[in-house]
Amino acid sequence: MSGLTVALVGGGRWGRTHASILAQLSDRVGRVLWVSRHNGEALNAFLADRTGAPHRFTPLASLDAALALRPDAAIVATPAADHAGTAESLLRRDVPTLVEKPLALSVDSAKGLVDLAAERNVPLLVGLHLLSAPFLRHFLGLCTGRAVAAIELEWLDPEQETRHGIVKLSNLTTHKVDEIIPHLWSMLHLIDDNAEPQLGAVKPLAQGAVEVELGLGRSLAVLRFGRRAVLRKRLIRLELRDGGRAELDFTIEPGRIFIDGVELPGLDVGGKLGPLATELAGFLDVIRAGRDFSSSPQLASRCIGAVELAEAVRTRLIAEEAQAVSARLARGDEMKDPDISAWIIDNVAPLLDIQEPRTSDLRQELADVIVDAVEAADPTAHVHHDGLRPLIATIQQSDFFRHLTLSRLA
Template sequence: MSGLAVALIGGGRWGRTHASVLAQLSDRVERVLWVSRHNNDALNAFLADRMEARDRFTLLESLDDALALRPDAAIVATPAADHAGTSETLLRQGVPTLVEKPLALSVEDARRLVDLAAERSVPLLVGLHLLEAPFLHHFLRLSVGRAVAVAELEWLDPEQEIRQGVVKSSNLTTHKVDEIMPHLWSMLHLVDDNVEPQLRAVKPLPQGAVEAEVGLGRSRATLRFGRRALGRKRWIRLEFRDGGSAELDFTIEPGVIVIDGVQRPDFDGNCKSSPLATELTSFLDIIRSGQDFSSSPQLASRCIGAVELAEAVRTRLIEAEAEAVAVRLAHGGSLRDPDVSTWIIDNIAPLLHIQEPRTHNERRELLELIVDAVEAANLPDNVRDDGLRPMIATIWQSDFFGHMTRGWSA
């Protein structure tokens, strides 16, 4: 097959990141059908800086428009809440699909997609690039045969940073668990792919960070993650039953390895492509060559565990953070307390079905509006701002608000 027609669904920051990779794959991609309902100005500005690839991109406003042009493959990079619905539409049309993590927000939706893909014999892969990260595989090979007793993983991001020359802000419209847990699951899966991690406990930490304890067969793991850290951190440490340890800090890839207290030489990999470029190239090659996709580690049927773990952590964390808010308020705290407002925003913002704020001012206004709406939800008779009423209705229906008010009144 010659170059593919690829439907790229999503025009946000992550969609534009995918587009930048596709623009470099002219040997594999003949045409990109780029679907975005809201970001045409940003997409046109993006393409204006890449005139050599501009002719291969067609901007469309709906998925139906893209499907009418019969794409050979599709990449779903929409907000997480839309992943399941968009992927189902593509699969029903027989389009091989790569869905950025998370595959879905519920195990039920994930299994439905997997079943549909199997029924239609259509490739369905998940964007979990760490599963094939060469530096992680190299790190684990250095300790092959040593039984793991305890694993510690940290995945921390600042609220805002510059990545590849672009300002990146934490994604308010996706729950932090759904954004980060697929990465942590991927790392756990590489440590032991014979068992699925089982959640034992979840603890809220300051500034919206989280600590989770999970069982991993005969081992256990501590996971710490958050989106308001002072700096970026990617770290894994393994303690072995023989008393030794192995540690990889890949905050800057491919990272620094220490085995039993001794730093090892830097990983000297031959792959110069980014993890995303490697992932997209592998996916497109499967489609172009018609090769068997059943052995791919990113096959959706192999990755349902990522959704299972995220759903379990999210459910327990919503309750734990709501109870933490209730305790602070019961002891005279304020909704404007940094930890309290963070717990509220992290759990309410993903429910609002809104676009991610584009500017710092829009972001600040949204944060203030959410806290105002939660405060008003406690005193509905005093609400004078009709604009708050739809948000208050969503808050009332949320598990977070229910746990919070029960804890507050207890």
């Protein structure tokens, strides 16, 4: 069997997305060791629908089982909270590793992985595919030589949408900041790779959306993102210092480009791989050729800024959304108000050791349980449902609940 042996760690939606791409890269991949602790049946059903895939994929229930088969490379697509631990295990076995964003949930963890990779001389990359997306580079190339005064980025997703024939639900078990900020950091980095973002205001918006103001070198930037929008949206808008404007709407890639009010032809990507497929193919090609990874824009040591920005925004946002909940409750709104419940669920669901709900009904059930548990976690409440007690204990130990309690006492 020719090609690399690749360990794919993670059997959720994102893991299945990677599996679909690896199945198409048969010229590079000889065998996929697909690791999932909980989704064995779903993996087998997924593979059965793909011609030629089952004989090249080996579902496994543990990372140790995959490591025993000596993979040439690994892709980590587990829940975000598991990224750092999984990556560490792979690096300690000298396996070149690509970790889907976020690399880790804290700067300290991210730096620890970077140091370990350097110590063992093992390639460690981060799945920030926008850093090498040709359509973004093409758009920014059209603005070369024109200084940027202001930046506006929008990244909005609906709770449920159908993409490429697959129903996609937003991921409640990863904090929205850790899911989306790495993408926004990638775009900021492409706009100005000589400056790191300096965080300003963080503002909660309706339905759990967020607005972030920051500085980037001599530019001011506003980021808006959320996971309950009516429609999907991906937008970069630049205000140029010479009075001009540039805009890329890549809601549908490769997007529509407007420079100074005139629409210009977008990048022709006919027959080319999409950004994620390009990322995986490039990662595997470098391993097969034995080339140096040091020039990769996705090298983990170059991407610590994505974790730094996410950690800073998340820390600030937890406090701001808790205060927003407190203020709305104080004026008489109920816990199940759409805005209040969104702020609660977005901050509590990522704390729970649960699998991502796969249906709208299960998501609503989880949302109802979380809101009930937060209400019952109030020290003045009397808990009558023993099943909520473990959840209440987790909530009461969280930063979100601490800020909520302090705001309600103020």
